[in-house]
Amino acid sequence: MLLRLAPWILISVLVVPLAAGLLMVILPAFGYLPVLGGETFHFDAWQALWQRPGLYRSILLSYASGLITTLVALSIVALFLAASRGTWLDRGIRRLVSPLLAIPHAAVAFGLAFLIAPSGLFVRWVSPGLTGWERPPDILIVNDPLGLSLMAGLVLKEVPFLLLMCLAALPQLDPEKRVTLARSLGYSANIAWLKSVFPVLYPLIRLPVYAVIAYATSVVDMAMILGPTLPPTLSVSILGWFNDPDLDHRYMASAGAVLQFGVTLAALLTWWLGEQCVKRVSQGWLVNGARNTGAMAIAVGGRLLLATTTLLAISAIGGLVIFSVAGFWRFPDALPGTFTLDHWQRILPSVTTPLLNTLSVGLAATLMAAVMVVATLENAVRHHLPVSRSQWLLYLPLIVPQVAFLFGLVVAAESINLRPQVALVIAAHLLFVAPYLYLSLSEAYRRLDPRWMQVAHSLGASPWRAFWRVRLPLLLAPLLTACAVSLAVSIGQYLPTLLLGGGRVPTITTEAVAMASGGNRRLIAVLALLQALLPFIGFSLALLIPRLAWAKRRQMRGVA
Amino acid sequence: MLTPRSPRRLASIAPLLALALPAVAAPDPSDWQNVVAQAEGQTVYWNAWGGEARTNAYIDWVAQQVDERYGIELVHVKLGDTSEAVSRVLAEKQAGNDDAGSVDMIWINGENFAAMKENDLLFGPWAESLPNYPLTDPDNTPAVRYDWTIPVEGLESPWSSSQVVFYYDTALVEEHPNNMPELLDWAAQNPGEFTYPQVPNFLGNAFITQALLELSDNTEVFYAPMQEGDFDEATEPLWAYLDELHPHLWRSGRAFPSNSADLRSLMGDSEISIALSFSTTEASGAIANYELPDTVRSYVHDSGMIGNISFMAIPYNAENKAGAMVVANYLMSPEAQAEKQDPDVWGSNTVLSMKQLSAEERALFDDIDLGIATLPPSELGEVLGQPHPSWVDALAEAWQKRYVN
Numbered sequence: 001m002l003l004r005l006a007p008w009i010l011i012s013v014l015v016v017p018l019a020a021g022l023l024m025v026i027l028p029a030f031g032y033l034p035v036l037g038g039e040t041f042h043f044d045a046w047q048a049l050w051q052r053p054g055l056y057r058s059i060l061l062s063y064a065s066g067l068i069t070t071l072v073a074l075s076i077v078a079l080f081l082a083a084s085r086g087t088w089l090d091r092g093i094r095r096l097v098s099p100l101l102a103i104p105h106a107a108v109a110f111g112l113a114f115l116i117a118p119s120g121l122f123v124r125w126v127s128p129g130l131t132g133w134e135r136p137p138d139i140l141i142v143n144d145p146l147g148l149s150l151m152a153g154l155v156l157k158e159v160p161f162l163l164l165m166c167l168a169a170l171p172q173l174d175p176e177k178r179v180t181l182a183r184s185l186g187y188s189a190n191i192a193w194l195k196s197v198f199p200v201l202y203p204l205i206r207l208p209v210y211a212v213i214a215y216a217t218s219v220v221d222m223a224m225i226l227g228p229t230l231p232p233t234l235s236v237s238i239l240g241w242f243n244d245p246d247l248d249h250r251y252m253a254s255a256g257a258v259l260q261f262g263v264t265l266a267a268l269l270t271w272w273l274g275e276q277c278v279k280r281v282s283q284g285w286l287v288n289g290a291r292n293t294g295a296m297a298i299a300v301g302g303r304l305l306l307a308t309t310t311l312l313a314i315s316a317i318g319g320l321v322i323f324s325v326a327g328f329w330r331f332p333d334a335l336p337g338t339f340t341l342d343h344w345q346r347i348l349p350s351v352t353t354p355l356l357n358t359l360s361v362g363l364a365a366t367l368m369a370a371v372m373v374v375a376t377l378e379n380a381v382r383h384h385l386p387v388s389r390s391q392w393l394l395y396l397p398l399i400v401p402q403v404a405f406l407f408g409l410v411v412a413a414e415s416i417n418l419r420p421q422v423a424l425v426i427a428a429h430l431l432f433v434a435p436y437l438y439l440s441l442s443e444a445y446r447r448l449d450p451r452w453m454q455v456a457h458s459l460g461a462s463p464w465r466a467f468w469r470v471r472l473p474l475l476l477a478p479l480l481t482a483c484a485v486s487l488a489v490s491i492g493q494y495l496p497t498l499l500l501g502g503g504r505v506p507t508i509t510t511e512a513v514a515m516a517s518g519g520n521r522r523l524i525a526v527l528a529l530l531q532a533l534l535p536f537i538g539f540s541l542a543l544l545i546p547r548l549a550w551a552k553r554r555q556m557r558g559v560a
Numbered sequence: 561m562l563t564p565r566s567p568r569r570l571a572s573i574a575p576l577l578a579l580a581l582p583a584v585a586a587p588d589p590s591d592w593q594n595v596v597a598q599a600e601g602q603t604v605y606w607n608a609w610g611g612e613a614r615t616n617a618y619i620d621w622v623a624q625q626v627d628e629r630y631g632i633e634l635v636h637v638k639l640g641d642t643s644e645a646v647s648r649v650l651a652e653k654q655a656g657n658d659d660a661g662s663v664d665m666i667w668i669n670g671e672n673f674a675a676m677k678e679n680d681l682l683f684g685p686w687a688e689s690l691p692n693y694p695l696t697d698p699d700n701t702p703a704v705r706y707d708w709t710i711p712v713e714g715l716e717s718p719w720s721s722s723q724v725v726f727y728y729d730t731a732l733v734e735e736h737p738n739n740m741p742e743l744l745d746w747a748a749q750n751p752g753e754f755t756y757p758q759v760p761n762f763l764g765n766a767f768i769t770q771a772l773l774e775l776s777d778n779t780e781v782f783y784a785p786m787q788e789g790d791f792d793e794a795t796e797p798l799w800a801y802l803d804e805l806h807p808h809l810w811r812s813g814r815a816f817p818s819n820s821a822d823l824r825s826l827m828g829d830s831e832i833s834i835a836l837s838f839s840t841t842e843a844s845g846a847i848a849n850y851e852l853p854d855t856v857r858s859y860v861h862d863s864g865m866i867g868n869i870s871f872m873a874i875p876y877n878a879e880n881k882a883g884a885m886v887v888a889n890y891l892m893s894p895e896a897q898a899e900k901q902d903p904d905v906w907g908s909n910t911v912l913s914m915k916q917l918s919a920e921e922r923a924l925f926d927d928i929d930l931g932i933a934t935l936p937p938s939e940l941g942e943v944l945g946q947p948h949p950s951w952v953d954a955l956a957e958a959w960q961k962r963y964v965n
Contacts, residue, residue, distance in 0.1 A: 035654040036679065053964040119829035136831045138752035143815045229758055229815050231964045243643040244760075245671035246953060247650065247679055328850045331830040340850070346613050350620075407647070414655030420662050502648060502662035503607060503637035511610070514638040518611025519821020520849060521828075 003382070006375035010438075011393050013372065014431055017409055018396055022261075024408025028254035036247055045251035049259065052252075054231030059263055061147050061227070062234040066217030066267040069151050070209060073158040076305045077166055082193040083302030093306055094167070100160040100313045101485070102535035104492050104509065106516065107528030109153045109225040111316025113142045114323070114521070116149065119331050121319050127332035136331055143229050150227040154219065156313045158212050159306070162205065164485070168440060168478055169204040172447035173197060188295035190302070195286050204443050211398045211439065213271055217264045218401030221494065221513070234260050238403045257404040264401055317532075323525035343522045351508060351530060358507040358534060361422065361497075362490035365429035366483050369437045374479075376438075377445040378467060387446075394438050397431040402495050410499045420502025428496035433486040440482035441475075448474060476549060480542035488535035508534070587882040589689035595882045600631040602883030607645035608667035610638025611821065614845060618906045621899065626890055632883045637663075642672050649681050649875045661877030665884040668716065669870040670708045670762070674949045676873065677715060683874040685714025686885055692892035693717065697913030703869050704911060708946040709783050716871035717888045718911040720900065723860075723867035723943055724766050724836055727843040727933065731855040732833040738862045740774045740801065746834075747808040753833040755809045757823055758816035759963075760956035763838055766946075768955055770866050772798045773944055782947035791954055798955075799962065806963070813963070828852050840940060841907030844931025848903075858935050864942030869911055898924035903931040 027033065031042040049055065084090040100108075115121050119136035127133040142149050175197045182192030223233045231237060238260055241253035323329075327338030379385070409428070418424055452474060456466035472479070494509050503510070512527040587595045604626075610616055616636065623634035639645060645666045652661050668676070676682050687693060696704045696718050704718040705711065728736050732753075737743040747754045757764035773779050775797040781790060806813030810832050817823045820837055827835045828851045837843070846852040872888040874881055890896055894917055897910040907930075914922055930936065946952070 033654070035650060053961050057965070117829070119826075119831050136829060138811060138831075140811045140815055145814065224818070229818065240760075242647065243641050245643055245646065245675045247646075247675050250650075326850065328828075328853055330853060338850075342850075346617075350616070407651070410648070410651040411654045414652050414657050417657075419657075419660065498644065499648075502605075503639065503644070504605065504635070504662065506638065511638065514610035514640050515613070516611070517609070517640040517819070517821065518613075519819065519825055520613065520851060521825055522850065523613055 003375055003379045006372065006379050007390075010372045010376045010434065011390065013427075014397055014434060015393055017412070017427070017431060018400060018405055020412035021405030021407075021409030022400065024411045025254045025257050025405055026408075028251050029258045030255075031251060033250060033254075036250060038251065045255040048252045049255045052231075052237070055237075058231045058234040058237050059259070061231075062217045062260070062263050063267050063270075065147050065151050065154065065233070066213045066264070067270060069154040069158060069216040070213045070271070072151070073155045073162055073212065074209060076155070076159050076302075076309060077162045078194070078198055079298055079302035080163070080306040081166060081170075081302070082190045082198070083299045085189065089303070093303070093310060094163070096310050096314065097160045097163055097306070099536055099539060100156070100310065101164060102488055102539050103157075103313070103317060103532045104512075104528065104535075105153075105157055105219070106221040106225065106512065107320065107532055108156055108313060108316055109222045110516075110521070110524060110528060111318075111320045112149070112153050112156065112312070113225055114319045115312070115316055116152075117142050121315070124332045125334050133332060142226060145228050145230070147228050147233070150223055150233070152312075153222050153226045154216050156309055156316070157222075158216070159309050160313075162208060162212065163306075164481070165205045165208040165440070166201060168481060169201060169443045170197075172204075172443065173200055175201075185291075187291045190295045190298040191291060191293070194298070199282075199286065207395060208439055210268055210271070211395065211435075213267050214264050214399040214401070217267045218260055218403065220403065234263060235401060235403055242403070242407055253407075257401070257407070260401045261404045264399060268399065317529075320525040320528055323522050324529055326522055343526050347523060347526045347530070351511065351527075354506045354508045354511045355530070355534070357422075357505055358491055358509065361426050361429060361505070361507065362487045362534070364426045365433045365490045366437070366486040368426070369430055369434040369486055370479070370483055373434060373438045373441060373482075374445075377442060378471075381446065381450075382463060395435050398435045398439075406495050406499050413500065420500060420504055422501070422505050425497055425501040425505045428500040429490045429493055432493060432496070433490050436489045437482050437486045440485045441478055444475060444478035477542075477546040480545055484535070484538040484542035487538040491531065491535050586683065587885070589686040589885055592689070592691055595885055596630060598882035599880075599886040602880040603633040603635060604880050604883040604887055605635050605637050605662060605664045606667070606884075606887065607637045607639055607642075607648075607663050607665065609640075609642060610636065611640065613849075614906045615908075618900055621905075622887070622891065622896060625896070626887050629890070630883075630886050632886060634887060642666065642668055646672050646676060646681070649676070649877065650679075652877055653681065658877050660879050661875050662879070663875050664878045664880045665887060666873050666875065667719065667870060668873045669868060670946065671949050671952065673707050673712075673716060673871065673873060674710050676875075677710065681876055682715045683876045683878060683881055684716075686874065686881075687712070687717035687872075687888070688714045690717055690885065690889040690892065692889050695892060695894065695912045695916045697916050701913060703867075703943070703945070706945070707871060708868065708952070709948040712871070716873040717892060718869050719872055719888075719891055720908045721867065721869045721911050722838050722909060723840055723940055724763075724770060724838055724865045725840050725842075725858045725860055725935065725940070726834060726836045727827070727852075727856050727858045728834040729827065729830070729853060729856050731853065732830070736834065736859050738859075740771050740861070743834075744801065744805050744808075747805055750833065751808045752810050752812070752831075754835075755811070755813075755816060755823070755826070755832055756836060757819050759959040761819050763820045763823070763836065764816070765952055765956055766838060766866050767836060768798065768802070768959060769947055769952060770861075770944070771801055772955065773866070773947075774861065774863055775801055782951050783945065785948050786950040786954055791958070795955065795958065799958075802959075802962075824851060827856070839907070840909060841903050841931060841934045843933035844903050845907050847933055848931070852933075854932070857933050860935065860939070860941045862941070864944045865940075866946060867943035868946050894921040894924055898928070901925060902928050903934065904929075907931065907934070 029045055031038050031040060031044060118139050118141060178196040179189060179192045182196045183189060218235045220235050220239055223236045227233050238253055238256040241249045241256060324343055325339045326336035327340050329336035413424060452470055453466050456470045494513050497505060497507050497510055508531045512531050515527050516524050587598050589595060619636045626632045626634050645663050648663055649661060698704050737746045756767040759765055759768060781794055817826055823835045824846055826832045843852060843856045843858050847854050874884045878884055897912050900906050900908050901910050
């Protein structure tokens with residue numbers, strides 16, 4: 001039966017290419033790369049790697065930014081949720097946050113860099129009036145050696161993702177009941193939420209948190225724009241070695257890719273150890289009976305932090321919008337001297353094909369992933385399978401850094417005569433889309449009250465009929481949200497599109513990155529805004545469709 | 561299976577073959593008519609840096625031209641970095657794809673060329689057989705036969721010539737420096753207002769190479785492969801200079817812009833007042849694009865500036881070699897070169913020798929307005945050749961060891 005095979009199909013679709021790609025990178029890391037004459041195994045590449053100037057700092061930067069970013073983003077989300085009371089202000093902030101998920105990482109990075117740079121928007125607005133600066137101050141903010149700008153950029157992008165994951169998981173926990181009960185015992189609302197809801201919420205968003213850690217330790221595009229340069233983060237260094245004209249650097253690049261995998265694993269392990277400690281230490285706090293300590297700080301801090309994050313991200317986008325129509329903009333003018341539509345006119349004629357490619361690849365990958373993931377989940381629910389240990393295999397593509405296996409995957413595909421083409425790009429996107437879809441959907445799927453299906457069966461519906469008529473409609477909102485996340489993930493893919501498509505499948509993202517290498521900030525702004533357009537439409541539809549479909553059934557509209 | 565034996569027969573069915581059989585015999589460039597016939601109906605995937613709207617627009621124009629003239633469909637594969645194409649060819653070779661490669665033609669030069677040549681990743685020789693090749697006057701222009709001192713040997717055809725120039729904002733700088741020691745003095749008096757891209761970016765490499773050539777008494781040694789033991793003594797003046805310069809740079813040398821585009825943004829934001837570029841027309845183009853103020857002008861150092869030529873190469877396993885050769889030849893035509901040199905289009909300098917052109921063809925170039933910030937050819941001074949890649953590699957490596965910590 002096909003349904004029983006579904007989990008295995010899903011796992012092999014993800015794991016086989018990953019393993020093949022990893023193998024093709026591990027071999028050169030130990031000296032085996034016959035094309036370049038490497039036919040014996042040895043550790044030369046590792047020796048060369050350890051001698052790279054600045055390697056230890058690169059490693060430390062990647063490791064630390066992964067952990068710190070995640071900790072900060074998670075705290076902001078948790079504090080906001082604890083403080084959030086469903087007022088118009090809280091709802092407004094929530095609504096503003098979700099579209100931020102649609103904006104590609106690189107676009108946010110460009111926008112943020114321009115906000116906070118010494119010649120950026122903030123300084124322009126207060127200069128020379130308040131500062132007296134006629135020239136930008138010579139201060140190292142963007143590309144700072146500690147990677148603080150990079151971490152800030154990552155936090156801006158990860159907060160909306162974690163918030164969305166929390167909002168999707170929360171309804172299954174009946175948070176209102178828990179809070180009400182705790183309040184009846186005299187706890188203030190914020191403390192009640194933190195003590196009674198967060199401990200049960202965290203296990204549900206644990207995997208997304210791990211995905212965030214893995215992503216932040218190995219991110220390339222944001223690190224290139226905001227990260228330190230002397231030395232850069234490990235993943236940026238690796239990409240440089242892979243692209244070095246001196247082909248002998250390949251061996252070292254491969255060793256670096258393996259090392260990056262190790263650094264990501266180390267960060268994950270550290271977090272896991274941290275979880276264990278927090279579990280021990282917090283037990284006392286959970287039951288110490290303190291009902292109001294810190295409640296005020298949480299109320300103010302939670303809202304303030306999330307609002308700041310949101311405002312920063314929106315200002316970054318605002319900066320992009322201004323740039324996309326800016327003429328020359330002399331420092332310290334608050335606004336450009338002239339405005340022009342030149343930049344849009346120059347780009348628009350050439351983006352039809354990339355936009356269509358982006359959309360068709362994204363929809364195809366999302367659709368295939370949705371079918372496989374739903375089949376897998378349905379199989380698990382129908383046969384009452386516990387969350388199996390093999391589930392972590394699904395997340396491998398999110399945990400193994402892209403630079404660690406994509407270069408090898410190209411070789412693997414070529415070896416079995418798979419030439420670059422659209423189908424291959426879709427398959428590569430599937431590697432990243434399917435895990436995110438699973439991540440976004442599985443909790444909602446599992447936790448749907450089983451009594452709904454029992455009722456359907458007792459009314460005589462076959463398992464399939466119950467699935468189509470009861471389960472899917474009940475899960476419409478989370479399913480659409482998961483699909484929107486997947487579409488956004490697909491649209492943001494750069495390396496897989498370029499490498500597996502051999503450059504022949506231009507998407508709006510490959511155009512944007514190619515244009516970014518030319519550094520014309522105005523054209524970059526136009527492409528970044530266009531790049532954000534499709535996922536934005538996706539998220540809007542995911543919000544709108546359930547509202548339209550269930551216009552008369554308020555309870556079914558979902559939370560996303 | 562149909563196995564074509566005679567090139568003539570192959571030519572007549574080439575369009576069909578392109579669809580049906582990926583593996584065809586390599587075309588013989590000396591039989592040009594046959595190459596053109598074979599090229600008809602081919603789709604040529606041209607892997608070229610895609611970071612500049614004007615460059616991309618020019619490539620689109622070329623695509624229209626070769627479609628009308630030769631029935632070739634030209635597809636621009638936009639790269640963020642040329643080495644992406646080198647990677648691709650390498651992966652294909654690694655996987656045993658020796659005749660249906662996905663890269664037909666690469667815009668390339670210098671280190672990428674050296675690496676591909678050394679690892680037998682290139683098709684050829686073919687370039688010297690192109691009908692338009694003699695227009696570059698190769699016998700009197702060594703630059704078209706050596707790519708960073710590496711003999712080209714017909715493995716790539718010349719496309720554009722470029723030279724490093726400095727540009728500065730006349731609203732902020734009274735008198736620009738004319739050589740490296742003056743640049744140091746100027747930087748010391750105007751701290752934070754000059755920087756160069758981080759090595760090993762190619763413009764960053766060009767800057768330290770330029771400094772090396774200017775500061776050394778004997779530059780001949782740099783044009784031969786580096787010998788063991790040469791390095792420390794020959795580069796000593798450079799490091800002394802950079803050690804002294806860095807504290808006066810933008811952000812005190814604690815960070816560097818990543819490439820020429822970054823550098824241009826810093827100039828546009830008034831963070832720095834002097835920058836450099838590998839394109840003589842960059843400043844004019846950037847003014848037209850609203851990226852730089854119209855007070856920017858270009859200048860060169862007294863002793864001449866490093867320059868080079870960029871080329872077209874065809875990978876050994878390219879699927880559409882005939883089409884690639886026809887496009888490469890068209891790119892060297894007076895018409896295509898003049899269009900490229902027009903700053904309104906792109907502003908990239910021709911590789912053709914004016915002596916070899918007819919009066920009519922020369923007129924195409926004479927009529928071009930170079931733009932306000934572009935130096936006329938007579939003021940560009942001497943073009944210094946790029947040192948041998950072994951020197952450039954070693955310099956980049958040493959720079960990293962010294963300044964990355």
